[in-house]
Amino acid sequence: MTQTLAAVPGTTPRLQVDIWSDIACPWCYVGKRRFEAALEQFPHRGQVDTVWHSFELDPAAPLTTTDGTAEILARKYGRTPAQAQEMLDSMTQTAAQDGLEYHFGAQRPTNTFQAHQLIHLAREHGLQGAMKERLLRAFFTEGAFLGDPEVLARLAAEVGLDPEEVRTALAEQTHAAAVRDDEETARSHGISGVPFFVLGGKYGVSGAQSPETLLGALNQLWSEAAPLTLIGAATSSDGCEDGSCAVPQS
Amino acid sequence: MTQTLAAVPGTTPRLQVDIWSDIACPWCYVGKRRFEAALEQFPHRGQVDTVWHSFELDPAAPLTTTDGTAEILARKYGRTPAQAQEMLDSMTQTAAQDGLEYHFGAQRPTNTFQAHQLIHLAREHGLQGAMKERLLRAFFTEGAFLGDPEVLARLAAEVGLDPEEVRTALAEQTHAAAVRDDEETARSHGISGVPFFVLGGKYGVSGAQSPETLLGALNQLWSEAAPLTLIGAATSSDGCEDGSCAVPQS
Numbered sequence: 001m002t003q004t005l006a007a008v009p010g011t012t013p014r015l016q017v018d019i020w021s022d023i024a025c026p027w028c029y030v031g032k033r034r035f036e037a038a039l040e041q042f043p044h045r046g047q048v049d050t051v052w053h054s055f056e057l058d059p060a061a062p063l064t065t066t067d068g069t070a071e072i073l074a075r076k077y078g079r080t081p082a083q084a085q086e087m088l089d090s091m092t093q094t095a096a097q098d099g100l101e102y103h104f105g106a107q108r109p110t111n112t113f114q115a116h117q118l119i120h121l122a123r124e125h126g127l128q129g130a131m132k133e134r135l136l137r138a139f140f141t142e143g144a145f146l147g148d149p150e151v152l153a154r155l156a157a158e159v160g161l162d163p164e165e166v167r168t169a170l171a172e173q174t175h176a177a178a179v180r181d182d183e184e185t186a187r188s189h190g191i192s193g194v195p196f197f198v199l200g201g202k203y204g205v206s207g208a209q210s211p212e213t214l215l216g217a218l219n220q221l222w223s224e225a226a227p228l229t230l231i232g233a234a235t236s237s238d239g240c241e242d243g244s245c246a247v248p249q250s
Numbered sequence: 251m252t253q254t255l256a257a258v259p260g261t262t263p264r265l266q267v268d269i270w271s272d273i274a275c276p277w278c279y280v281g282k283r284r285f286e287a288a289l290e291q292f293p294h295r296g297q298v299d300t301v302w303h304s305f306e307l308d309p310a311a312p313l314t315t316t317d318g319t320a321e322i323l324a325r326k327y328g329r330t331p332a333q334a335q336e337m338l339d340s341m342t343q344t345a346a347q348d349g350l351e352y353h354f355g356a357q358r359p360t361n362t363f364q365a366h367q368l369i370h371l372a373r374e375h376g377l378q379g380a381m382k383e384r385l386l387r388a389f390f391t392e393g394a395f396l397g398d399p400e401v402l403a404r405l406a407a408e409v410g411l412d413p414e415e416v417r418t419a420l421a422e423q424t425h426a427a428a429v430r431d432d433e434e435t436a437r438s439h440g441i442s443g444v445p446f447f448v449l450g451g452k453y454g455v456s457g458a459q460s461p462e463t464l465l466g467a468l469n470q471l472w473s474e475a476a477p478l479t480l481i482g483a484a485t486s487s488d489g490c491e492d493g494s495c496a497v498p499q500s
Binding site: 014022025026027028031057058073087091124126177185188189192193194195196198199201202203204205206207208209210213216217220228229230231232240241242243244245246247 | 264272275276277278281307308323337341374376427435438439442443444445446448449451452453454455456457458459460463466467470478479480481482490491492493494495496497
């Protein structure tokens with residue numbers, strides 16, 4: 001909930017990190033691992049709240065296609081099939097260096113709108129981080145078809161969500177507006193590529209940069225942590241007078 | 251979602267105002283009106299997102315009681331009944347100056363935990379502001395009994411929520427944890443009285459201060475608006491290379 005480092009003097013500040021990211025985004029999964037590596041080294045990681053935001057790289061992507069990832073990549077960026085395959089091989093090697101196993105040959109390209117809705121649903125249950133991770137692994141490592149609500153319900157159940165609630169939420173598009181809100185905010189921030197990290201509402205990090213860069217940004221933010229500046233006259237703490245109602249001190 | 255003024259240069263920043271407040275809190279309703287008066291005069295009000303947070307002044311308050319507000323006040327703060335009545339009369343006059351009609355004699359004191367859960371539910375439907383206002387009016391002006399889930403469902407329906415969803419959410423305490431989270435955050439901020447306004451995560455305003463004070467804080471924040479500071483190397487915007495996946499520019 002709290003969104004910056006600001007806190008009343010003497011209390012513990014919290015630091016919110018907002019991350020815009022897609023599922024169908026190989027650098028987003030790598031960026032997640034690098035951010036986790038940075039957090040691991042950040043002494044105040046217990047004060048960090050991470051919020052995942054939706055960003056669809058291709059909102060018009062079809063739910064099903066007979067094309068593989070290499071074909072889609074070649075067409076999208078005007079490359080030859082061989083060039084596209086080279087890009088994927090290079091990405092697979094990069095991912096491996098960050099401990100991830102990518103199998104682009106087995107991947108089932110789809111539209112990620114439903115998966116994003118599921119990530120929003122999971123947030124309400126405190127399971128957003130687990131859901132995001134499970135979906136990325138399913139998509140990049142396991143070749144799961146994330147266009148099928150039943151597959152999404154199964155993956156959701158694995159992280160502790162009620163599969164029946166997931167089916168209803170997807171059928172009724174309960175969280176579709178939340179996805180669109182995230183994307184509107186991304187546009188208003190001028191974000192056109194992902195992953196994109198916003199740390200404490202102050203620093204922006206574009207792309208999957210190194211754990212060292214991300215750790216540097218976290219430390220920088222922490223060193224600048226400022227208490228809330230109280231505005232206006234101090235009010236009485238004696239009950240409900242002089243402008244505020246206070247909890248009686250026992 | 252966006253939580254501070256920070257934005258990529260050239261884009262429109264947003265300003266979040268977080269307000270901790272109770273229902274059973276006469277200064278909170280007055281503070282709401284004063285904040286609204288400040289917003290009315292703030293030229294960038296279209297960029298302001300207001301989020302209402304839960305704070306119970308008396309979490310142990312019984313759901314039903316035969317005592318009136320004056321008796322409870324006298325006992326809580328160690329005043330005579332006459333002194334308590336004087337406080338209430340004075341509060342009623344203050345509220346009237348801010349355009350509010352308080353009827354403490356008709357008030358039905360209760361525990362506000364359920365009402366707070368309802369405000370969280372309303373947020374999911376984009377109706378938080380309307381729900382908060384409706385509950386305050388019901389409590390201070392209409393003498394409604396907010397301890398009854400049926401009364402809450404009726405008030406919720408009036409602002410556009412599905413009363414059946416409200417009954418289920420209250421019965422299953424779906425949003426109880428969200429209320430507790432807000433209160434935990436308030437504690438970590440050192441907030442012991444309400445209303446308490448946090449503007450852009452930076453300025454704190456305690457109590458129902460004047461519209462001029464609140465407007466001053468809004469203007470101050472706006473004048474300090476800083477774009478996001480981009481950290482690390484700039485990345486390619488050409489598809490999925492060099493650390494980020496970008497939306498192709500047509």
